[in-house]
Amino acid sequence: MTELVIQLLNSLYYASTLFLLACGLTLIYGVMRIVNLAHGTLYALGAYVTAGAVLTLGAEHPLALYLVMPIGAVAAALTGAVIEPSLLRPLYRRPEEYQLLVTFGLLLILEDVMRFLWGALPLSPSAPADHLGSITILDATYPNYNFLVIGVGALAAAALWAFVYRTKFGVILRATSQDMRMTSALGVDARRVYVLAFTIGCFLAGLGGAIIVPISGAALGMGVDALILAFVVVVVGGLGSLEGALVGSLIVGVFRTLGVNYFPEAELAILYLITAVVLLVRPTGLFGSA
Amino acid sequence: MGDASVWGGVRVAGPIVLLLLLLPWFLPPYQTILFSYGLAFAVAALGFNLLLGYTGLLSFGHSAYFGVGAYTVAFLVKYLRIGSMELHLLGGILATAAVSALFGLVCVRYTRIFFAMLTLALSQVLWSLALKFYWVSGGTDGLRVPTPTLLGLLGGPKADKVAFLSHGYYYIVVLVFVGAVGIMWIIVHSPFGKALQAIRDNEIRAEFVGIQVRRYRWLAFLISGVFTGVAGALWAPLNGLVTPDIVYWPFSGRIVFLTVLGGFRNFTGPVVGAIVYNYLETYAVGTTTYWQFVLGAVLVVLVMTMPAGIVGTLVRLLPRIQRAA
Numbered sequence: 098m099t100e101l102v103i104q105l106l107n108s109l110y111y112a113s114t115l116f117l118l119a120c121g122l123t124l125i126y127g128v129m130r131i132v133n134l135a136h137g138t139l140y141a142l143g144a145y146v147t148a149g150a151v152l153t154l155g156a157e158h159p160l161a162l163y164l165v166m167p168i169g170a171v172a173a174a175l176t177g178a179v180i181e182p183s184l185l186r187p188l189y190r191r192p193e194e195y196q197l198l199v200t201f202g203l204l205l206i207l208e209d210v211m212r213f214l215w216g217a218l219p220l221s222p223s224a225p226a227d228h229l230g231s232i233t234i235l236d237a238t239y240p241n242y243n244f245l246v247i248g249v250g251a252l253a254a255a256a257l258w259a260f261v262y263r264t265k266f267g268v269i270l271r272a273t274s275q276d277m278r279m280t281s282a283l284g285v286d287a288r289r290v291y292v293l294a295f296t297i298g299c300f301l302a303g304l305g306g307a308i309i310v311p312i313s314g315a316a317l318g319m320g321v322d323a324l325i326l327a328f329v330v331v332v333v334g335g336l337g338s339l340e341g342a343l344v345g346s347l348i349v350g351v352f353r354t355l356g357v358n359y360f361p362e363a364e365l366a367i368l369y370l371i372t373a374v375v376l377l378v379r380p381t382g383l384f385g386s387a
Numbered sequence: 388m389g390d391a392s393v394w395g396g397v398r399v400a401g402p403i404v405l406l407l408l409l410l411p412w413f414l415p416p417y418q419t420i421l422f423s424y425g426l427a428f429a430v431a432a433l434g435f436n437l438l439l440g441y442t443g444l445l446s447f448g449h450s451a452y453f454g455v456g457a458y459t460v461a462f463l464v465k466y467l468r469i470g471s472m473e474l475h476l477l478g479g480i481l482a483t484a485a486v487s488a489l490f491g492l493v494c495v496r497y498t499r500i501f502f503a504m505l506t507l508a509l510s511q512v513l514w515s516l517a518l519k520f521y522w523v524s525g526g527t528d529g530l531r532v533p534t535p536t537l538l539g540l541l542g543g544p545k546a547d548k549v550a551f552l553s554h555g556y557y558y559i560v561v562l563v564f565v566g567a568v569g570i571m572w573i574i575v576h577s578p579f580g581k582a583l584q585a586i587r588d589n590e591i592r593a594e595f596v597g598i599q600v601r602r603y604r605w606l607a608f609l610i611s612g613v614f615t616g617v618a619g620a621l622w623a624p625l626n627g628l629v630t631p632d633i634v635y636w637p638f639s640g641r642i643v644f645l646t647v648l649g650g651f652r653n654f655t656g657p658v659v660g661a662i663v664y665n666y667l668e669t670y671a672v673g674t675t676t677y678w679q680f681v682l683g684a685v686l687v688v689l690v691m692t693m694p695a696g697i698v699g700t701l702v703r704l705l706p707r708i709q710r711a712a
Contacts, residue, residue, distance in 0.1 A: 132500060134640070187691065193500055194445045198647060199690045201640045205683030213677060321637060325511060332504055365515030372508040377493060380501055 099235040104354050110243045112350030113250025117305030118323055119330035120257060120342040121298030127337030128274045128294040131185060131196050135203040136302055137324025139176060142207060143169035143303025144315040145215050151222035159228045166307050173303025174296050181295040212317055221314035246308050253301060254343055261339060270294060329372045335385025344383060407561045416553035423557050425665035426564040427621040432646045432657035433571045434614025440651040441575055442607045443587030444498060448506030449642045451513050452612040454634030455483045456619025461530035461629040472535040472559060479620030480613055487612020495604040507636055514634040529630030532623045560621055567614060583607050644686055650696025659698050
């Protein structure tokens with residue numbers, strides 16, 4: 098029983114970080130039809146900026162620590178706001194291999210920018226997690242910080258849903274993703290929508306990185322590893338679908354937790370096989386539309 | 388193909404082959420070995436471009452076939468104690484043919500971005516197996532590949548590695564490279580190759596002409612995988628170590644990169660791209676810790692300003708230069 102509860106919480110924790118990463122990826126694909134290979138690297142950037150800020154601040158001021166943590170998300174968002182108009186905008190009319198390649202080039206560049214700024218050694222600012230302590234569930238202890246992560250993930254999902262389905266800009270966003278030319282003809286500035294969608298996507302990725310940094314730390318290569326998991330989520334859920342990203346995160350979260358515990362060797366292979374099977378049965382994913 | 392074009396081909400290819408054969412006599416061993424890497428990547432790029440350039444399918448999972456080729460060699464050495472180069476290549480071809488035939492069946496049902504993602508997902512299955520089943524594959528430490536023997540005579544684990552690689556092994560690489568270029572040239576100029584290009588340009592029209600689109604795509608996928616696998620099998624003894632890095636998805640990105648660097652709209656582009664990329668990467672790694680930055684910047688500038696690649700841009704500029712002269 099205890100184990101079941103703990104595994105369930107772990108699955109939710111994992112799903113929450115995956116959702117933050119994957120919903121940005123799927124939002125960007127949904128609106129501008131670009132698979133952003135640098136998305137995981139922006140998540141890593143969020144982790145590094147927050148880690149740097151937390152380590153500079155020291156562990157003495159708990160409240161200030163929590164206030165400074167979103168800075169990683171802001172940094173990723175600003176980077177996104179620069180990248181979209183400068184590098185992606187000229188390529189929308191080109192075939193997708195160029196779009197994939199330019200984001201792959203960005204990934205390489207950003208990896209080394211982080212190496213230059215923060216060095217090759219991993220950063221592990223655990224103070225924000227330490228301050229919260231842990232609670233006893235039945236007869237196991239569980240870190241309180243994980244609840245915070247689950248909460249932020251749930252909050253982000255709710256906020257994103259409200260934004261996309263309950264605001265005027267959300268309507269414009271969905272209209273642009275369905276038919277960009279038609280919405281432009283109706284007087285919507287598609288360029289503005291694209292910048293905003295890309296920036297929001299990057300913000301969410303940066304938030305994912307910032308929120309997990311007290312637990313897993315920031316290390317080079319984390320973005321490359323994370324992207325591929327986000328990718329699994331998005332493919333399972335359906336490219337471009339936010340509901341899909343949520344359900345996909347939960348599925349991958351559960352399978353990853355089960356895999357890590359019961360078949361550690363095949364843990365990753367199982368995820369990729371699920372992806373391949375979903376693509377075979379439903380190429381557009383569980384919630385995707387062609 | 389008429390006699391004239393055959394002679395034209397020989398007139399162009401002859402001097403190049405001669406130059407390739409003479410190279411070890413006036414290049415230092417290090418440069419020869421470095422060049423062999425470029426030629427091995429060129430074989431992979433030729434195979435990759437049959438899909439991208441001629442069939443219009445972007446694979447982001449070619450690390451899988453390169454990796455299968457390289458790991459097959461490592462497994463043959465480690466578990467079957469086979470040190471013969473000829474058997475390594477044969478094993479590499481059979482293993483990648485099996486894997487790409489299977490993966491191809493799945494992947495060719497889709498095109499465009501779904502094809503790219505499916506190839507990527509499948510390649511990562513192999514990567515995670517290479518990483519996690521460390522008692523078979525050596526995990527992140529990888530597997531050592533000792534110097535192989537050629538024709539049962541040259542080489543072997545006791546031979547001087549540098550001398551062997553720069554003289555004996557180099558000729559095998561050149562032989563395979565020239566063979567690969569020749570075979571690929573015949574393929575893309577055959578009716579089969581023309582059918583692939585028809586599929587690339589207009590799938591529906593190709594279907595109406597009577598081309599079995601999915602079957603042809605599958606065959607192209609299979610050939611492409613085998614070429615890339617041969618490249619992996621050639622590369623393994625050069626590098627002396629096979630690690631999961633070559634199956635990880637950024638390696639697939641590298642294969643796309645070098646093909647686009649040369650230009651994927653023509654036959655020679657990928658070959659030139661592979662050789663140039665190999666020098667670019669080697670010197671970037673040698674001069675700075677931030678070599679990934681250099682490669683990333685080159686890639687971004689390339690995509691923004693020179694989408695036709697090196698050869699594509701030259702082909703476009705040549706008439707202008709000739710007119711100006």
